[in-house]
Amino acid sequence: MNTIPAQEIKRRGIAAVDDCIAKGDLHVIRNNQPQYVVLSEDRYQALLQAEDEAYTARVLASLEDLRAGRVQRGTAAELLKELDMES
Numbered sequence: 001m002n003t004i005p006a007q008e009i010k011r012r013g014i015a016a017v018d019d020c021i022a023k024g025d026l027h028v029i030r031n032n033q034p035q036y037v038v039l040s041e042d043r044y045q046a047l048l049q050a051e052d053e054a055y056t057a058r059v060l061a062s063l064e065d066l067r068a069g070r071v072q073r074g075t076a077a078e079l080l081k082e083l084d085m086e087s
Contacts, residue, residue, distance in 0.1 A: 001037075006030040 002020045006028050009016050020026045021040055028036040039047070065071050074082075 001025050001027050003027045003029050003034070006035070
């Protein structure tokens with residue numbers, strides 16, 4: 001991932017980010033530590049879409065587990081008791 005010091009952005013403005021973001025995602029370094037990540041709009045939208053697809057896949061997998069009978073129903077107390085027995 002590309003990096004740029006926060007001081008460089010302060011000195012040059014958004015033009016400093018424009019130069020680096022063309023090469024990919026950008027870490028902004030502040031006090032010698034990565035503090036921020038700058039993404040292009042396309043990359044940001046792709047991440048949002050991937051997140052949505054992953055969420056949908058998890059829900060569909062859970063529904064399939066329910067249909068296949070791989071889900072047990074019970075109370076929270078029963079679950080805690082079962083988890084305690086496994087430790």
